[in-house]
Structures are given as C-alpha cells and as structure tokens.
Amino acid sequence: MPALTALPSEDLADLAARLLTELAAFRGRGLKLDMTRGKPAPEQLDLSSDLLALPGNRDVTTQSGEDARNYGGLQGLPEARALFAGLLGAPADQVVVGENSSLALMHDSLVWALLKGVPGGARPWSQEGEIAFLAPVPGYDRHFAICEAFGVKLIPVPLTGAGPDMDTVERLVAEPSVKGMWCVPRYSNPTGETYGAETVRRLAAMRTGAPDFRIYWDNAYAVHDLVEAGPPLENLLDACAASGNPDRAFVFASTSKITLAGAGLAFFASSPANVAWFLANAGVRTIGPNKLNQLAHVRFFRDADGIARHMAAHRALLAPKFEAVEAALAARLAETGAATWARPEGGYFVSVDVRPGTARRVVALAGELGVKMTPAGSTWPGGKDPADANLRIAPSFPSLAEVKAAAEGIALAILLAAVEAEQGARGETTAGA
Amino acid sequence: MPALTALPSEDLADLAARLLTELAAFRGRGLKLDMTRGKPAPEQLDLSSDLLALPGNRDVTTQSGEDARNYGGLQGLPEARALFAGLLGAPADQVVVGENSSLALMHDSLVWALLKGVPGGARPWSQEGEIAFLAPVPGYDRHFAICEAFGVKLIPVPLTGAGPDMDTVERLVAEPSVKGMWCVPRYSNPTGETYGAETVRRLAAMRTGAPDFRIYWDNAYAVHDLVEAGPPLENLLDACAASGNPDRAFVFASTSKITLAGAGLAFFASSPANVAWFLANAGVRTIGPNKLNQLAHVRFFRDADGIARHMAAHRALLAPKFEAVEAALAARLAETGAATWARPEGGYFVSVDVRPGTARRVVALAGELGVKMTPAGSTWPGGKDPADANLRIAPSFPSLAEVKAAAEGIALAILLAAVEAEQGARGETTAGA
Numbered sequence: 048m049p050a051l052t053a054l055p056s057e058d059l060a061d062l063a064a065r066l067l068t069e070l071a072a073f074r075g076r077g078l079k080l081d082m083t084r085g086k087p088a089p090e091q092l093d094l095s096s097d098l099l100a101l102p103g104n105r106d107v108t109t110q111s112g113e114d115a116r117n118y119g120g121l122q123g124l125p126e127a128r129a130l131f132a133g134l135l136g137a138p139a140d141q142v143v144v145g146e147n148s149s150l151a152l153m154h155d156s157l158v159w160a161l162l163k164g165v166p167g168g169a170r171p172w173s174q175e176g177e178i179a180f181l182a183p184v185p186g187y188d189r190h191f192a193i194c195e196a197f198g199v200k201l202i203p204v205p206l207t208g209a210g211p212d213m214d215t216v217e218r219l220v221a222e223p224s225v226k227g228m229w230c231v232p233r234y235s236n237p238t239g240e241t242y243g244a245e246t247v248r249r250l251a252a253m254r255t256g257a258p259d260f261r262i263y264w265d266n267a268y269a270v271h272d273l274v275e276a277g278p279p280l281e282n283l284l285d286a287c288a289a290s291g292n293p294d295r296a297f298v299f300a301s302t303s304k305i306t307l308a309g310a311g312l313a314f315f316a317s318s319p320a321n322v323a324w325f326l327a328n329a330g331v332r333t334i335g336p337n338k339l340n341q342l343a344h345v346r347f348f349r350d351a352d353g354i355a356r357h358m359a360a361h362r363a364l365l366a367p368k369f370e371a372v373e374a375a376l377a378a379r380l381a382e383t384g385a386a387t388w389a390r391p392e393g394g395y396f397v398s399v400d401v402r403p404g405t406a407r408r409v410v411a412l413a414g415e416l417g418v419k420m421t422p423a424g425s426t427w428p429g430g431k432d433p434a435d436a437n438l439r440i441a442p443s444f445p446s447l448a449e450v451k452a453a454a455e456g457i458a459l460a461i462l463l464a465a466v467e468a469e470q471g472a473r474g475e476t477t478a479g480a
Numbered sequence: 481m482p483a484l485t486a487l488p489s490e491d492l493a494d495l496a497a498r499l500l501t502e503l504a505a506f507r508g509r510g511l512k513l514d515m516t517r518g519k520p521a522p523e524q525l526d527l528s529s530d531l532l533a534l535p536g537n538r539d540v541t542t543q544s545g546e547d548a549r550n551y552g553g554l555q556g557l558p559e560a561r562a563l564f565a566g567l568l569g570a571p572a573d574q575v576v577v578g579e580n581s582s583l584a585l586m587h588d589s590l591v592w593a594l595l596k597g598v599p600g601g602a603r604p605w606s607q608e609g610e611i612a613f614l615a616p617v618p619g620y621d622r623h624f625a626i627c628e629a630f631g632v633k634l635i636p637v638p639l640t641g642a643g644p645d646m647d648t649v650e651r652l653v654a655e656p657s658v659k660g661m662w663c664v665p666r667y668s669n670p671t672g673e674t675y676g677a678e679t680v681r682r683l684a685a686m687r688t689g690a691p692d693f694r695i696y697w698d699n700a701y702a703v704h705d706l707v708e709a710g711p712p713l714e715n716l717l718d719a720c721a722a723s724g725n726p727d728r729a730f731v732f733a734s735t736s737k738i739t740l741a742g743a744g745l746a747f748f749a750s751s752p753a754n755v756a757w758f759l760a761n762a763g764v765r766t767i768g769p770n771k772l773n774q775l776a777h778v779r780f781f782r783d784a785d786g787i788a789r790h791m792a793a794h795r796a797l798l799a800p801k802f803e804a805v806e807a808a809l810a811a812r813l814a815e816t817g818a819a820t821w822a823r824p825e826g827g828y829f830v831s832v833d834v835r836p837g838t839a840r841r842v843v844a845l846a847g848e849l850g851v852k853m854t855p856a857g858s859t860w861p862g863g864k865d866p867a868d869a870n871l872r873i874a875p876s877f878p879s880l881a882e883v884k885a886a887a888e889g890i891a892l893a894i895l896l897a898a899v900e901a902e903q904g905a906r907g908e909t910t911a912g913a
Contacts, residue, residue: 084551086550086551087550089547089550092540092547092549092550095549096537097537098537099535099536099537099540099549099772100533100534100536100537101533102532103532103533104529104530104531104532104533107532114522114525115742115743116525116528116532116740116741116742116743117519117520117522117525117740117741117742118517118519118736118741118742119742120742146579146580146770147579147766147769147770148765148766148767148768150765150766150767151765151766154764154765154766155765158591158595161595162591162594162595162606162630163629163630173595173606189764189767192764193764193765196596196761196764197595197596303551307549307550307772308549308550308551309548309549309550309551309552309553309767309768309769309770309771309772310548310549310770310771310772310773328629331587331622331625331626331629332581332583332584332587332588332626333580333581333583333584333587334581334583334622334742335581335742336580336742337579337580337742337743337770337773338742338743339532339740339742339743340743340770340773
C-alpha cells in the first residue's frame, strides 16, 4: 500500500470503510489483552523457580562466616556484590545491594539529595530554589513521577537513536539549576536504543553548571538482549572518572527482569565518595537489607556465566513476541506512512511513533478492540506528549498468541486513526466512525 | 551490703581494693562478650528455619489468585495484612506491608512529611522552620538518628514507668513547632515499661499546637513477652479515632524479632487518610513489595495462634537470659544504692540507672573486662545523657552462659564505678585504679 497521504480521497474512503468492517469483526472476538506494562511472563518467572526454596534451611552462613538471617550488613553480602559487579560495571566494593526495587534506590537517592545534598554540593537541593532534571524523551514514566512528586522540573531532551541529543544536553546542563538527568542507557525504555560510545563519553566529560550534577543511570536492561550479541555500552563510571568527574554517575540496576519481578535484588553503584554518602544515609534508614534473598541469588546463579545462561533462556521466550509485534506492524503499516517503530535488540518495549495527533485516538481505538495500551503521553513528562505521537507497546507478559492478536489490533487502530486524520486534514470524514 | 554512701571510708577503701582484685581476676578470664544490640540469638532464628525454604516452588498464587512473583500489590497481600492486623491493632485494609525494616518505614514517613507534608497539614514540614519531635528518654538511638539526620530537634521527655510524663508532653505539644513524638509503647526500648491506659488516652486526646502532629508509635515488641501474660496496651488508633484525632497515629511493627531479624516483614498501620497518603508516596518509590516473603510468612504462621505459639518458643529462650541479668545485678548491687534497674516483662533490654556521672566509666570498665556494652548516652538524643547514668543491657544474642558472665562483669563495673565516685565525692581515691 502506498502512503496514505498519496491516496486519492476515494481510495482513502474505501480503505476507511474496510478498516471499520475489520474493526467490528475484531471487536467481535471479545479479546481482553493487556499490553501496558513491562512485566515478565509467568514462563519467564518459572526460570527462577529454584530460587523460591532458597537459601533453604541448612546453610545460612555467608562467605565471611556471618549468619545471613540476622541484622546488619548494610552494603550487602560481598559475594552478592561480586556476582553482580560486572552487570553494574563497578568493583564490588562500590556496589550496594538493596531490597527488591531499583526505583526505590533512585527515589531514596533523590530524597537524600533534596534533604541532605550530595558530595560536591554546597547545600541540600531542596534549598536551591527551583531545580531541574533532563528527561530524554520518550522515557520512563516512573522516573518522571519521582521528580514530579518532589517538585523537580523535567526538561525533555530528544533521543537520537544513540542516546540523547548531546548538543542540547550540553547546552542545558550549563545552567546551574539543572541538577540531574535520567538515562536508561541500554535498550532505553521505550525506544530500545543503546547510548553510543560518543554519547557516554560526552555525558561523562560535559561541563555542568551545577558542581553536584548527577546522572541517574538506570541500567535496567543491562543484560536483557533479544539478539545473541547486542550492542556494547561504554562504562559510564569509568568514563566519568577518566574525565575528572568521578562523582557524576549514580548507577542503578535490579534483577526484577532477571529473576523475580517482585522479589529480586536492586543495586546502586557509584564512586567511593557517592557510595559512602549513600551508605551514610541508608544506615539511618535501615539496619540492613534482606541478606537471605542475596544468599539465595548467589546460590542460584553461582557466577556471571549463570546469569548469562539464564538471560539466554529469557531471550528464547521474549524474542518471538517481539517478532510477532514487528510482523503485525510491518504487515499492516509498511509504506503507509502511518507509523514508524523501533526494532529493538533488547529491553522490554517497542516504541511506535504514529501520525502526530493520533496517539490518544489509537489507544482509544485499541481499547475498543479489547487491547489495553499504556496511555498515550505517558512516555513524556507530565503525561503530555506535545505531538501526541508516541506509543509504547509492552509485549512481554501476554502469551505469544495474545501478543500476535494484540499487535494486529494495535496496527489496525494505528492505521484507522491515521486514515481518519488524513481525511480530517482534507475536510472529509470517516463514514460511520 | 549497706548503701555505699553509708559505708565508713575505711570500709569503702577495703571494698574498692577487693573489687579491684576481682576486676583483675575477671579480666584474666579473657572474655569477649557483646551485649550491645538487641539481636535475636541463633537459636531464636532457628525457630523460623522452615521459612527459609518458603514459599517453595510449587504454589506462588495468592488468595486472590495473583502471581506473587510478579510486580505490584503495593499495599501488601491481603492475607499477610489480615494475619498481622491483630498485632497492629488495625483492620487489614489499614495495614501496609513493607520490606524487612520498620525503621525504613519510619524514615520514609518522616521524609515524606518533610518533603510533601501529611494529611491535615498546611505545608511540607521542611517549610515550617525549625520543627521538633518529643523523645521519651531513655529511648531508642535509631529513632533519634532519623530526626538528627534531617535536622528535626529532639526534646527529651522523662518516662515514668507507665509511659512518658504526660503533663510535660501536654505542655510541650501545645507548641505548633512540635510536629511529632517517638513512642515504643510496649516494653519500651530500653526501660521495658508499657504505656498505661491513661497515658494512651491522653496521647490520643491531648490538644496539639500543630494540626498535623503525628505520634510515631513503634510497637516493636507488641507480642514479645517474657512472662506468660504481659501487661495490656490500649489501642492508640482506636483511642485517636474516639478522641476526634483519627490521623494522629502512625503505627509501626515488624517481624524482625519474630521471624528473621534481617529478612522479616515490616508494617505500617494508620487511619484511612494516612494509609492513602502513605501509599500515594510509596507508589512513587516502588512498584510493590516482596510478596513472596509475605506469602512465606502467611504459610509459616497460618494464623494468629501460630504467631502466639512461636512467641512462646522465643520466651522460653529469652526469659532465662533476662533472669540471669537480674540475678547478677541483684547479687552484686542490691541495697548498695549503686544502681536501679528494670525487671522487664517483655522486650529486649534491661535498662540500668547507675550512680549519676558513672555510666561512661561503667562502660569503660566493662570494656576492660571484655564485655562490650552499648555506649553510655546512646539512649539519649545526641548520645548525651545529661546525668551520665543510663545504661542499656541487651542480653538476647549471647548464650546463657555468656549472658551470666557478662552480667556479672557489668555488675562489678557498676559497683566499682560507684565506689570510685563515692570516694571521689569524699575527696579520697581508689588505690591502684
């Protein structure tokens, strides 16, 4: 099919009529599919079944001879930190293991920055007047929500396919009120892009107006490849140290999408000064983390190879779902100009840019088809996508058959919304819509 | 032995010489005992061994049919909330289950109050100028540390044996800058006292200058009896509601000293408005708690009777240790006037008031004997006990034989320090000290 904009109005009207018929037929299937959140499927969680009976009741002694059941060990077990050090790109003594949520560690890092300040800063951020974070867009709504909850302004920065537009970033961070920046550097949520080496180096080296600027580096998909050899990611901590900005990066990760989404381990990694700062604050908050879950993870994986084998099993389950989305979108939308979309090599999302002004309409249409989508706009600060164009598809949780059906429904909704919009632009209407 | 102050100076000198000889002999035993923190002993943790292989890998479905392994369920599993509702004195829908640390929930509640405010307040507490919390003394150093970390002033209020001196509390809370108060209402840390019914009612009903005043009610020892039938505690949430102050109380508890000190469950309970506020903030911080550990606890205990039976097993292990402390103190110190001490019916501590001005000396002397004690002053805000008199003994962790030896050493140190002080007051010196 040619581009919609090139179709004669009569053909457009025919297409609209056909799509409405298809819509009615699809609706008649009575589907109820949820494509909203990046949740692992039950089959993925089954990969970690053995974890559910670990550490077991025979041996709760850590490598250093401590009883993992009792209080203490604020930084996390050395063996757990060593196991995940590679994933974090930091030596084990610069890793902190938290509870089950890396988001919580990001929240706490911001809260402590607001109330106490960070190393290199003159005062708590809450005493600095209005402060801002850069928000590469489209991005992750829960990152934005943390800033929004505490009155930190979000400044959108466009992503390029290899990370944020660094000219824009460098210009914006010159402003001293810009205190931080959100990044999902590998398989970014939702675009799937991985930051290029040059991007990482510029992030590490750029001059910031704030001496206590921090990059919140949420490496949520560090090992979450959909292909055998995904793109490499430069080590930001190393790059920051090499650029004379050793304290710039806060690195976060978790095993939520490696082991158990609700019951994994979360990590913070950073420079020695930042880790000391984090632990000083964390030590006011808690006597120590759940070390039994750390011990369970250590015994489950044993080593980095164990993690790699485990992620290959995830890939085998996830890749077909992403292929199904790609196939459905390509079959319906190729050449139409109604949408462009990512073909991610990892992560949990397919980002789709539909015809500007139609994203909310697509979500509404998909809803009529029984396909629940992440609300349009949610990939932007404040939930407001100025172009009303970006959509996030999360194909991990439903079964492969459901993903196929849902993606076909979404593609149908995207095309119909685009046809409606084109007709509207021409002053025509879609009969019966 | 008569009171030291009544001893003729010659007898006092003889006693000093004898005690120094004993000190040298005790030191010669080369003991290394740690009586500093209220940690459960390994035998106590063994009571929860079955928990370490739960929930197991066969059934991870919650009562409502959800997969406990995945994201979500911010408030905690309904069955976990129901199981511990009695302990918290709140209906299950007013209970929130967190991770392993109730201290973390207290920290977060204060942080959110500072940055966002609480229901009934005009603004975030961090925008109120200097604010203060009341700190019943002697109290728990980690409570004080949270306030100290965030610049919240602590105003000591004396405990009476049935809770804080309410005349003083009522006078102080009339001041609008007094925003909150710490309470360990049952088997208070360290005094072991339980707040009386009248105290609870007055706390609930008192007029506060701050409309958004909060009681941080850390019911850490709710079911931690050392006797078969401990003293009752009035329900503060009910009392607050009955007094027209439904949002006054934040209730906290955990299973740290019920199941596993590092890997239990922590709870927040409060009014519907406060629970909604807590969840709104918690939802920015995390997608949900570790529900597998909740499921494990539910399957381990089954019901409230299961908890009661479990606590009876703790009592059987703990009570002899407290009896050993009592016996050692009584044997050495009765009638001497060198110290008074609590005979707690529950909790984890024995609070000892030594001769004013000698607490630090006692800790130092005990250290020479190989007995590590909680630093003198730590039961007071800022670590400064103005009378230098209160000491906290934590007999739970060491073995019974170790507790016996440690308590004998502590009693010896208390008496010697008192003798030294009495001699000092008379202008005499302890030969060879």
